[in-house]
Amino acid sequence: MNKTIEEMKNPKTPKAQETREKIFRTALEMFKEKGFEKVTMREIAKACNMAVGAAYYYFKTKEDIVFEFYLHTQQEHEEETQKIFKESKDVQERISKTITIKLEQFAPYRSMLSALFKIAGDPGHRLSPFSNESKKVREEAIDIFRHAIEGSNLKMRGEIRNYLPHLFWLYQMGIILFWIHDRSENQKQSLLLLKNSLKIIFQLIRLSRIPGLKKIKQSAIELLNQTKLN
Amino acid sequence: MNKTIEEMKNPKTPKAQETREKIFRTALEMFKEKGFEKVTMREIAKACNMAVGAAYYYFKTKEDIVFEFYLHTQQEHEEETQKIFKESKDVQERISKTITIKLEQFAPYRSMLSALFKIAGDPGHRLSPFSNESKKVREEAIDIFRHAIEGSNLKMRGEIRNYLPHLFWLYQMGIILFWIHDRSENQKQSLLLLKNSLKIIFQLIRLSRIPGLKKIKQSAIELLNQTKLN
DNA sequence: GTCTATAACCGGATAGAC
DNA sequence: GTCTATCCGGTTATAGAC
Numbered sequence: 001m002n003k004t005i006e007e008m009k010n011p012k013t014p015k016a017q018e019t020r021e022k023i024f025r026t027a028l029e030m031f032k033e034k035g036f037e038k039v040t041m042r043e044i045a046k047a048c049n050m051a052v053g054a055a056y057y058y059f060k061t062k063e064d065i066v067f068e069f070y071l072h073t074q075q076e077h078e079e080e081t082q083k084i085f086k087e088s089k090d091v092q093e094r095i096s097k098t099i100t101i102k103l104e105q106f107a108p109y110r111s112m113l114s115a116l117f118k119i120a121g122d123p124g125h126r127l128s129p130f131s132n133e134s135k136k137v138r139e140e141a142i143d144i145f146r147h148a149i150e151g152s153n154l155k156m157r158g159e160i161r162n163y164l165p166h167l168f169w170l171y172q173m174g175i176i177l178f179w180i181h182d183r184s185e186n187q188k189q190s191l192l193l194l195k196n197s198l199k200i201i202f203q204l205i206r207l208s209r210i211p212g213l214k215k216i217k218q219s220a221i222e223l224l225n226q227t228k229l230n
Numbered sequence: 231m232n233k234t235i236e237e238m239k240n241p242k243t244p245k246a247q248e249t250r251e252k253i254f255r256t257a258l259e260m261f262k263e264k265g266f267e268k269v270t271m272r273e274i275a276k277a278c279n280m281a282v283g284a285a286y287y288y289f290k291t292k293e294d295i296v297f298e299f300y301l302h303t304q305q306e307h308e309e310e311t312q313k314i315f316k317e318s319k320d321v322q323e324r325i326s327k328t329i330t331i332k333l334e335q336f337a338p339y340r341s342m343l344s345a346l347f348k349i350a351g352d353p354g355h356r357l358s359p360f361s362n363e364s365k366k367v368r369e370e371a372i373d374i375f376r377h378a379i380e381g382s383n384l385k386m387r388g389e390i391r392n393y394l395p396h397l398f399w400l401y402q403m404g405i406i407l408f409w410i411h412d413r414s415e416n417q418k419q420s421l422l423l424l425k426n427s428l429k430i431i432f433q434l435i436r437l438s439r440i441p442g443l444k445k446i447k448q449s450a451i452e453l454l455n456q457t458k459l460n
Numbered sequence: 461g462t463c464t465a466t467a468a469c470c471g472g473a474t475a476g477a478c
Numbered sequence: 479g480t481c482t483a484t485c486c487g488g489t490t491a492t493a494g495a496c
Contacts, residue, residue, distance in 0.1 A: 011461060040487055051464045052489085062488070117351035122344045124409045130411050143461080180354045181360050189457055195451035203446045216433045223426035227419055246479075270471055281481045354461070373494095462496080469490070477494080 020058045024049055027065045032108060034182045036066065036115040048129070066116050067127050073105045074137060081144050091152040092202045096159050098148055099194055103179055103187070108185075114180055129173065142169045156205055160217070170229075171201075239355065250288045253278055257295045262338060266296065266345040296346050297357050303335045304367060311374050321382040322432045325460070328378055329402050329424055333417070334410055340417075343409055372399045386435055390447070391445045398458075401431075 025049050028040045041062055044155075045052045059065050077098075084097045106113055119125045126133045143169035156164075179190040208217050239368055256277050260269045275282045289295050307328075314327045351353045356363045376396035384391075392446055405427075409420040438447050 016462060041489080043484090044486075051466085053465080055491070057461095057463070059490095063332065101266070114352045114354065118348045119351070120348035121349070121351050121407070121410070123413075124238065181358075182349070183353075193453070193457045194461055196449065196456060200446060200449045200453065203449060205239045206447070213437070216430060216437070219426065219430045219433060223423070223430065226426060243479095249479085271473085272471075282472090283482080284480050290473095292472070373474085465493090466496075467491085470488090472486090475483085476481100476487075477483100478479105 004007075008010075016058075019050075019054070022064060023050075024056050024068055025059055028069060028109070031089070031112040035225075036062075036112045038219065063115060063119065063127060066112060069109065069112075070116060071137065072168060074101070076105060078140070078144060080140075080155055085147060085151070089151065089153045091149060091154040092198060094148040094152055095145070095168060096194065096198055098144060099175055101178070102172065103190070103194075106176070106179075106222065117177060117180055133159070138169075141172075142166055145169055145172075154205075156208070159221050160208075161225065163229070166229050246288075249280075249284070253280075253285050253288055254295060254298055258299060258339070258342075261296070261342040264443045266342045275420055289350055293345060293349065293357060296342060299339065300346060303332070304370060306335060306368070307332055308374060309417075311378065315377060315381070319381065321379060321384040322428060324378040325375070325398060326424065326428055327397075328374060330421070332402065333406070333420070333424075336406070336409075337417075338354075340410065341400075347407060347410055350407075368399075371402075372396055375399055375402075381414065386438070389451050390438075390454065393459070396459050401427075 025046065027039070027044045030044060041052055041055055048055070059068070066198055080101050081094075082096050084101070088094060088097075088158045090099065114128075119127050120129050123130070125131060128134065129138055138214055142165045145168040148168070149161070149164055154161075162223045175190065175194055180220060181189050184190075207213060238294045253274065257269070260274060260277065271282055271285055275285045278285070289298070310331050311324075311328050314331070315324055318324060318327075346357075350359055351358050352358055354361070355361060358364065359368055372395045375398040379391070379394055379396070386394075405424055406421065408423060409417050412420045414420075437443060
């Protein structure tokens, strides 16, 4: 019992694979149209010409369907960013594009994603981005930022550099949270926030090499070492 | 119909007032013991010797009970911080104490508060801290930080100063989110994070007066003006 | 192992009588 | 303002077919 998220993704037979995907795609389409809460599991099953039990055979909970969407985009995100990283060595551009791509992937499903982000506020939830169970996914997401930094033109050396991938991932979470709440047309406020805040972040990073600012840098290192981000 | 959060707090008769408080106190005690999800409305009603319908007469949803707790602490928070502000003019200490007090108020009810913070991830939710309906509460919370800054030894002038209360409120939200997820003993990691991050924040604020850093300051102002925080 | 069909459970929320 | 009965939807249980 108690399969991990990854194990659940690997049904035994091709037929099962197909069924699982059918449920997934159907549900997603319905969520996109009517929103997560408005769609019932009974409706999803009926739309797939199956019994409720079948849906629950593949997805432990309704939320797990949305979580699977997240896993999918995660995969795509990895591929898309790798292309970008080949095109440019500039860190700021790499990070900016990385997050922009994520938002673009999410865009058509924005309303449904709040169902996923509610989970982030619940420390006990299996699917929380901070939970043990989603550790693997989280680390893959952080790795994308690691790749963005490796082989880039980022001059920064020393301890803080190692924390950057995790910090950017956290930053990305913040941007997404803002984006989900962003009611401006096409969420352009979020894009502005992204652009402008990245500008400041990299100004500060460049600044951090000035010898007179050793003190702040020391404080930052202390903070990061003490506050184990795990 | 559609009373605001504030109107709901003012029942017509003293008797009603009492009933409401009984439900509130009973539920809170039960949440504290068994956690929000584990307690049912039926149990709460039974413990109060009334019918479910009665409980729902006073609280629109189960979450509203927790929200009322939040309103209570909000009141207390205002009073407690005013005392602190009389004792010290130092901004950093004022802000630090403000947030520490909030965490202390929350501490006994930590597990139940995740129910409230899940709401923060849901843009459509009435009780979201970013929603229209909770605007009044939000502004009261922000005002506390305004008071912390007014009459303090903060030297900062200019545009950014006006944004500080809102920014500190946002910062406080982040700290609370971290604190809710913090599994370290007595959440001491969170206190470390608070202490160390405040240190950096105020180092940066002091730094912002150096003329050579005009550029960053300009970027920050631009960011804040464009990203209307409302 | 993959599914159907159906009934039931549970708990949040509501309706409507009193 | 309070009650009882009911709805609703996520989830589970059961029993069996392929």
